[in-house]
Amino acid sequence: MSEQERVVVTGLGTVNPLGYDTETTWEQALAGTSGVGELTRVNKDEFPMKVAAELKDFNAGDFMDKKEARKMDRFTQFAVASAFMALKDADLEINDDNAERTGVWIGSGIGGMETYEQQFRNFLDKGARRVSPFFVPMMIPDMASGQVSIATGAKGINSCSVTACASGTNSIGDSFKVIQRGDADIMITGGTEAPITNIAVAGFSAAKAITTSEDPATASRPFDANRNGFVMGEGGAILILESLTSAKRRGAHIYAEIVGYGATGDAYHITAPAPEGEGGQRSMQQALEDGGLAPEDITYMNAHGTSTEYNDKYETMALKKVFGSHASELLVSSTKSMTGHLLGAAGAIEALFTVKAIEDGVIPPTINYETPDPDCDLDYVPNEKREVSINAALSNSLGFGGHNATLAFKQFVE
Known part of the structure; x- marks a missing residue:
């Protein structure tokens, strides 16, 4: 090959x-x-x-x-x-x-x-x-x-x-x-x-x-x-x-490099996510492995973050499982707080945001974050953008039918 x-x-x-x-x-x-x-x-x-x-x-x-x-x-x-x-x-x-x-x-x-x-x-x-x-x-x-x-x-x-x-x-x-x-x-x-x-x-x-x-x-x-x-x-x-x-x-302008892709099925329920985001865990792990990335290489996660009770709780649990001690350092935001949920287009606009975040070194916020939830206790970049150099980032999408997909992007280096 x-x-x-x-x-x-x-x-x-x-x-x-x-x-x-x-x-x-x-x-x-x-x-x-x-x-x-x-x-x-x-x-x-x-x-x-x-x-x-x-x-x-x-x-x-x-x-x-x-x-x-x-x-x-x-x-x-x-x-x-x-x-x-x-x-x-x-x-x-x-x-x-x-x-x-x-x-x-x-x-x-x-x-x-x-x-x-x-x-x-x-x-x-x-x-x-x-x-x-x-x-x-x-x-x-x-x-x-x-x-x-x-x-x-x-x-x-x-x-x-x-x-x-x-x-x-x-x-x-x-x-x-x-x-x-x-x-x-x-x-x-x-x-x-x-x-x-x-x-x-x-x-x-x-x-x-x-x-x-x-x-x-x-x-x-x-x-x-x-x-x-x-x-x-x-x-x-x-x-x-x-x-x-x-x-x-x-001689094209290069925004970022796409290096990893994970895709899994929950085999659980037609609308509800699998407990503890088990399918999302495997999708993220696949994307990391496919991209040759370690958890600590990831600076930013554009979360699926739908504003529903179970998605946000279980996605947080999945992130903790995948990233371990690095989860507390991870910067997570849900741009759905601003765009709403574009359903089949959500992953595309969120990939665009992830690529721009890498290129410009700035993370869009999760707006309307006012009352912390004990089950959701990561750094969700609340309400204000965050300027930070991003080596690599992930973007998550989790869909009805138990479809989970994750993309891994990184700064382009020759």
Whole structure:
């Protein structure tokens, strides 16, 4: 077997509740700004959920051809917009020379729920003949990846991970492995989600996973003793992963190196995490081992940190198990405190935050941390950013169905 390729991050793009580009998003995150507001995409009087992290003035026509955008569900529009920005950021043009060595792998937890809901209403109210011919190709979760491939001309592997809240992280991790084993030189990868629809909000509300707080500013409060559920968010984030050989040949800017990936299953419960975060423990350990990293090499952990009772407690227990005595030195933050929970896109925006933290040497805070929980007693970088040199960092995603995924990044050194 030939020597494995080193893989680096050369481009970033995102539309999310904090901003419609990476620079604005990062500035807002470091400032501890909340992207959560009053629920407006559905009638909040009909649901126990009253707040959400929405993209309130997103206009797909600002990022792509309006005619093409009309053939895409909102979740796909987020992915295409983010991909165009990431390619521009990477100063990367896909052409005849590299198209077949450039792949796309973009995850989504639930795909085109807005399209599904609209077209099912058409079916019920007006009959089968009024269902759009675009219904299926707008709804299916893989269409974000498919449309990005079409829009950019990328002809390499084209795939989609549907692993609930781990979808974005699994997509990035699997893309890393595609390049590492030499099957592609470049991957356009990340996650996207547009779940704020009537049926999705009803379903998550029935599962009692969502906060019922009516105060947008403080509703998302990971690791705080008074947390009572996650805040639903929407958006997309894309990373350009590239072999070091390709990046150096192009003279590309390198944000960080991706070095490790762990992925495990709880084999426990459809929604609840395994006790003590056992599956997450193994995922983190795998990522460390894959990256040739020791626990004490990790400065920062971007936690899954959903603001739900069991996730935050068990993720803390898992971190203590994996990091041992180093856990007390570890800097942990949940950027979901600001973005809300982007479900299948969560791991992608959080990977972006992790990469930026490494490059700039500053950790975004966990906002709304007011009342310590005895079960959550690590350093969660409360309320204020922390400037610190970061050698290596992990990002965690833990999803319904017992999906656990962890990415390991480090500073790029020749």
